[in-house]
C-alpha cells in the first residue's frame with residue numbers, strides 16, 4: 337500500500353533470551369510428559385495453574401506441586417477469525433478460558449477438535465459450561481502448545 | 490487535598506491519518522497549548538509525557554523525539570509509559586508537592602504509522618505462556634464480553650448500541666477519526682473478528698498528540714478566569730493473569746472509590762454531570778458505567794436502552810464519540826480529560842452537552858480486559 341506522501345518503512349527486531357526460571361521450567365517439562373502442573377497456596381489453599389513461585393493474592397511462596405486434571409469446564413470463549421502477527425494457529429480458532437477440575441483459576445488455551453470452518457455450526461456446539469479434555473501433540477517441545485487444544489468430552 | 494491544581498488550557502490534533510511527521514505534530518500541539526494558556530516555553534517548570542515508544546511509535550527513544558518538541562530540554566521532565574491519564578495525575582502531584590507551579594502534560598501517539606493494534610497488544614502477553622496461545626487485548630475483551638452477556642443477559646444489540654451512540658456523537662467532534670450514522674444491525678453485521686466482538690465494536694488506530702497545562706491555585710488567576718480544577722483522582726491495578734481475575738469484578742470500582750473520596754463525590758449519578766470513559770470495546774462502556782456507579786451491577790444494558798447516556802441524557806457518556814471513534818492508543822485517557830475540560834468550560838462546540846456541566850469524570854484504562862483503571866474528577 338503506497339501512501340500519497342513520502343514515508344520511511346522501518347522495523348525493530350530485537351533478539352532477547354529470557355530465563356524460564358525454576359517454576360516455569362518444571363511446568364513446561366511437565367507439558368512434555370503430558371502433565372499439567374499447578375501448585376497450592378499454603379495460605380488460601382487455592383490450586384493455581386499454571387504453577388507459579390508465589391501466590392499473587394497472599395504474597396507467600398507456593399508449596400505443594402500437584403498434577404491437575406486434564407479435564408475441565410468451559411468458562412468463556414471467542415471464535416477468533418482475523419489475522420494478527422504471531423497468532424498461535426491460522427484462523428479461525430477458539431480462544432478459551434477453562435476451569436480445570438480441582439483448580440481455582442481459569443486456564444487460557446484453545447478449544448478445538450471440532451469443525452471450525454462454519455461459525456453458525458460452531459455456535460450450536462460450543463457453550464459455556466461444557467466439559468473439555470486436553471488433546472496432546474505427538475511432537476512435544478516443553479511448550480504450552482504441547483497441548484494442541486481442548487476438545488469437547 | 491494539599492494544594493489545588495487547575496487545568497488552564499488543552500490542545501489536541503485530529504485522529505485521522507496525517508502526512509505530518511510525529512516531530513512536527515508534537516511541536517504544534519505543544520505550541521498551541523502554550524499559546525492558549527498565554528505562556529511561553531520558559532513559563533513551564535516541569536513536563537510529564539506519556540507514550541509507548543517501541544510499540545506505539547517505532548521510534549525509540551523518548552529522548553530523541555520528545556524533549557525538544559515539548560519544550561522540555563534544560564528542564565525537569567519525565568515519561569510515563571502506558572495510559573496517559575496517569576501522566577495527568579503525576580503532573581498534578583508535582584504541583585501538589587509545592588515544588589512546581591506550572592506543568593505541561595502531553596501524550597504522544599501517531600497510530601496511523603503503527604502496526605495493527607493487536608500486533609502490539611500480543612507483545613503485552615508474556616512470552617512463556619499467554620503470547621503463545623495468542624492472547625491479545627481483543628481476545629481478552631471478547632472473553633470478558635462473553636461472560637458479561639451470559640451472566641447479566643446483556644444482548645448483542647445493547648452492546649452494539651454503544652457503538653451507534655458514540656459514532657453518531659463523533660459527528661460533532663472535528664478531532665474524531667471514525668464517525669457516522671449507523672444502525673445496530675450495521676454494527677452487529679460488521680466483520681465478526683472475535684465473536685462476540687464485531688469489527689465496529691472495536692476501536693480504530695488513530696493519531697493523537699494531546700496536551701494540557703496545569704498550574705497551582707496561586708498561579709491560576711494570573712492565566713485564566715475559567716480554571717478547571719482537578720478535584721480528585723484514583724487508580725487501581727488488578728493482577729496480570731486473566732485466568733486469575735474475576736473479569737466482571739475488576740479494579741475500576743476501587744479506582745473510582747479513591748477518586749470520589751478525594752473529590753467528595755457521594756452520589757456519582759447526582760454529583761457528576763457527564764463522563765468521558767475509555768471504551769476500546771463497545772460493551773466495556775456498559776461495564777465501566779456500572780463500576781463507576783452510574784447504574785447497578787448488571788444493569789448496563791438497561792442503562793443504554795433508557796437513553797440515559799445519550800448526549801442529552803441524564804448522564805451523557807462520551808459525547809465526543811469516545812475511543813470507538815478515536816483511539817490514539819496511549820493518548821486516549823488524557824484525551825478523555827481534555828474532552829471533560831472542554832465540556833466544563835462550555836467550549837466543546839457541536840459536541841457540547843445540553844445540560845450545564847459543573848463536574849465531569851474522565852476515565853482511562855489499559856491492560857487486558859481492564860487490568861488498570863484510572864479515574865479523574867474535574868470541576869469548576
Ligand SMILES: [Zn+2]
Pocket residue numbers: 377378379380381382391392393394395
Ligand atoms: Zn494464596
